[in-house]
Amino acid sequence: MSRVKATVDFIHAWQHADEIADEVEAELRFHVQMRTQANIEEGMTPDEAQLAAKQSFGDFDQIKMSCCEIKRGLPFNMKPIRMGLYIAIACLAGGFALVAVNLPHHNLFGVLWQLAAIAVLMCAFLVGRRKQ
Amino acid sequence: MAKSKAGLLQGTLDMLILKALSLGALHGYGIGQRIAQISGDELKIEEGSLYPGLYRLEHRGWVQSEWDTSENNQRAKFYKLTRAGRKQLTLEERNWERLAGATMKALRAS
Numbered sequence: 001m002s003r004v005k006a007t008v009d010f011i012h013a014w015q016h017a018d019e020i021a022d023e024v025e026a027e028l029r030f031h032v033q034m035r036t037q038a039n040i041e042e043g044m045t046p047d048e049a050q051l052a053a054k055q056s057f058g059d060f061d062q063i064k065m066s067c068c069e070i071k072r073g074l075p076f077n078m079k080p081i082r083m084g085l086y087i088a089i090a091c092l093a094g095g096f097a098l099v100a101v102n103l104p105h106h107n108l109f110g111v112l113w114q115l116a117a118i119a120v121l122m123c124a125f126l127v128g129r130r131k132q
Numbered sequence: 133m134a135k136s137k138a139g140l141l142q143g144t145l146d147m148l149i150l151k152a153l154s155l156g157a158l159h160g161y162g163i164g165q166r167i168a169q170i171s172g173d174e175l176k177i178e179e180g181s182l183y184p185g186l187y188r189l190e191h192r193g194w195v196q197s198e199w200d201t202s203e204n205n206q207r208a209k210f211y212k213l214t215r216a217g218r219k220q221l222t223l224e225e226r227n228w229e230r231l232a233g234a235t236m237k238a239l240r241a242s
Contacts, residue, residue: 006191026207027160027183028183030159030160030161030202030206031159031164031179031180031183033206034202034204035161057179057180058179058180059180060180063181066184066187067184070184070188070191071187071191
């Protein structure tokens with residue numbers, strides 16, 4: 001699948017989330033129906049067959065949700081984008097540091113504010129690195 | 133005594149789905165049936181777990197799907213292997229053979 005098609009599919013999946021969910025549900029229901037039919041042919045009563053089909057399928061809602069999430073997943077690798085974001089945060093923190101150093105010393109509130117901003121940004125950067 | 137069925141190793145489900153589809157287009161239920169058939173009914177797969185696997189493979193561009201009419205005249209989603217999927221299957225088969233060979237060698241070592 002080309003990157004363009006993958007991106008178009010990705011946008012479509014987000015724009016038509018309900019339609020996608022219905023489609024996934026129809027597909028999973030078809031499976032359960034086929035299994036039920038096979039169980040009936042093996043000699044089970046319709047109720048037993050349906051129950052056994054549902055059991056052998058597993059958690060229907062969970063599987064449906066997983067499929068929808070995969071459909072809505074990003075069509076490209078997020079690692080370079082995430083790395084770029086961390087670098088941007090680091091640059092921003094550096095910029096704040098420069099501004100804080102050059103602030104007049106009598107403006108204590110300004111210096112404190114800048115230092116707090118740097119601390120927050122550095123924490124965000126470190127947390128991001130650890131998660132990665 | 134009932135014959136015990138082998139559980140699937142992580143990552144092998146994707147390879148089995150690709151293998152099943154290399155023999156022709158199928159809907160999800162058919163893929164499960166075909167895997168059971170080609171494994172001589174030895175591999176036990178929780179049926180629902182096939183679908184996240186199929187969606188992952190489609191997302192990677194290794195399979196593609198379209199809605200069509202099934203053998204019992206119902207609307208069903210059919211999957212088929214793409215060229216990239218066929219290449220991936222060849223690659224995974226080679227890796228699997230190497231891994232299985234190495235494991236056997238290790239187990240036979242005295």
